[in-house]
Amino acid sequence: MEIWTKDVFGAPCWVSLMARDLDTAQHFYSAVLSWKFRPARLGDAFSVGEVAGVPVGGIGALAGDLAVPVAWTPYFAVEDADIAVERIRERSGTVAVGPVSFESGGRAALAADVDGAVFGIWEGPVAPHWRVGAGYAPAWLELRTRNAFDAAIFYGGVLEWATGRSGCCEVSYEEDQVVLRHSGEPVARLNSGPVEAAAYAPHARPRWHVHFRVADLDRAVAAATSLGGSTVALPTSPDPAEPWATLRDPDGGLFTLTTARNPAGTRAIG
Numbered sequence: 001m002e003i004w005t006k007d008v009f010g011a012p013c014w015v016s017l018m019a020r021d022l023d024t025a026q027h028f029y030s031a032v033l034s035w036k037f038r039p040a041r042l043g044d045a046f047s048v049g050e051v052a053g054v055p056v057g058g059i060g061a062l063a064g065d066l067a068v069p070v071a072w073t074p075y076f077a078v079e080d081a082d083i084a085v086e087r088i089r090e091r092s093g094t095v096a097v098g099p100v101s102f103e104s105g106g107r108a109a110l111a112a113d114v115d116g117a118v119f120g121i122w123e124g125p126v127a128p129h130w131r132v133g134a135g136y137a138p139a140w141l142e143l144r145t146r147n148a149f150d151a152a153i154f155y156g157g158v159l160e161w162a163t164g165r166s167g168c169c170e171v172s173y174e175e176d177q178v179v180l181r182h183s184g185e186p187v188a189r190l191n192s193g194p195v196e197a198a199a200y201a202p203h204a205r206p207r208w209h210v211h212f213r214v215a216d217l218d219r220a221v222a223a224a225t226s227l228g229g230s231t232v233a234l235p236t237s238p239d240p241a242e243p244w245a246t247l248r249d250p251d252g253g254l255f256t257l258t259t260a261r262n263p264a265g266t267r268a269i270g
Contacts, residue, residue: 005077010159011182013077022061070251075120115206148190
């Protein structure tokens with residue numbers, strides 16, 4: 001059965017990299033994340049990364065055309081892209097692009113919240129069973145922002161979180177984080193902390209951050225650095241069974257790698 005954004009409204013439904021060069025980005029992330037790429041139905045400037053034939057994330061060669069930083073961006077499901085864009089503007093957010101219609105039947109917009117963290121909205125079909133933390137999808141999403149409560153109010157108003165509507169996302173406060181859940185499962189975390197707008201510290205700006213699973217963290221980090229990536233942080237994980245590392249790709253795109261917990265019935269990633 002085909003799934004549409006109205007069925008999972010408010011939840012993250014995809015992640016996409018805004019890259020400068022599609023072939024270069026594909027080569028890098030294929031080596032680091034063991035993804036295989038195929039053309040997307042959105043046009044020649046897009047490709048879809050897959051693991052075991054399952055769509056995981058996308059890459060679009062957009063950063064050069066739009067003069068935006070190279071970055072991984074989460075997209076959230078909305079029932080109506082036009083209404084969502086109005087809500088973003090009403091709450092002092094910024095809409096950079098869209099809504100734009102695609103041949104796939106979907107409509108998307110690229111926006112920023114009041115602190116400048118970039119995110120997308122998507123109206124239309126979504127990858128079946130794609131959910132943060134499950135299967136081969138990203139391990140988790142994190143918003144690093146000045147005030148997580150203020151951010152939750154902004155996104156809640158735009159994306160209809162915690163409205164009481166059947167099927168909406170729930171919001172709770174757990175261990176100093178605002179946690180977003182869909183159908184009871186955590187799909188994103190919002191964290192308060194010191195952030196900056198300085199160009200010299202892109203890792204400290206308000207932003208959405210994507211954590212990807214890999215089977216062998218050391219191998220993945222070595223692959224990234226051998227292809228022009230760099231290590232931002234190799235901290236001690238609070239869970240020794242799931243160490244993690246934050247890296248930049250060759251164009252400066254930030255992401256974190258964490259060890260894989262394989263979903264039942266699937267093979268290891270990487």
